Amino acid sequence: MRGDRPGPGDAARVGPHLGRGRRGRARRRAAGAPRSLRGGGSRTNPPSTRSSPIARPSGSSTACRPDGSPAPTVTTSRRTARSAESSAEGAPVVHPSVGPTDSIVDVPGLRVGQVEIGPMPSTPAGSTGVTAIVAPAGALGAVDVRGAAPGTRETDTLSVLTSGEQVHAILLVGRSVFGLAATDGATAELERRGIGLPVDCEDLHLTIPIVAAAVVFDFAHG
Secondary structure (H helix, E strand, O other), X not given: OOOOOOOHHHHHHHXXXXXXXXXXXXXXXXXXXXXXXXXXXXXXXXXOOOOOOOOOOOOEEOXXXXXXXXXXXXXXXXXXXXXXXXXXXXXXXXXXXXXXXXXXXXXXXXXXXXXXXXXXXXXXXXXXXXXXXXXXXXXXXXXXXXXXXXXXXXXXXXXXXXXXXXXXXXXXXXXXXXXXXXXXXXXXXXXXXOOOEEEEEOOEEEEEOOEEEEXXXXXXXX
């Protein structure tokens, strides 16, 4: 007698598939298996929760093109929504006020100078020039040089890969690369006034100004 303990040959009959063929279907019906797993009838999908062929996420807006067809859906990301909520619930967002001149001269501690010249008798006055921004005590600077043909000087000293991040003056010079010579005069004047990095080299006590410059291609003005 086999008793109530299944033998090796019964493993296939008590497994998850309950056997195959006509006898297998009979066993599945006896085991109470769902209709969709008996091999007869058709499968039924759960009812769709979408009210339209294209479900729109919350926070989206829909517009129409001039021809009446729907425009692409623009969705506000959850991250943006969370940022807006955190800003509203947290500290108030501070917007800097506009200074008296609404220009860089409103920044405390900076001195700004500008000179406009006509480089040649045939060019009108003010067709080019130099703008100098001086931080007497020095300031932390950074640089982002872009474009296919940049004209710069000493901007590499402001890179995060170098040891010097301090800048004492920034020059914007006209006449493209020919205007970079103006940086020599600015560097000499700052050194004369004692503005720069103090450097001790044996018996020498030097003051080395860091002056970064960028050119402006203004030949079209004369």
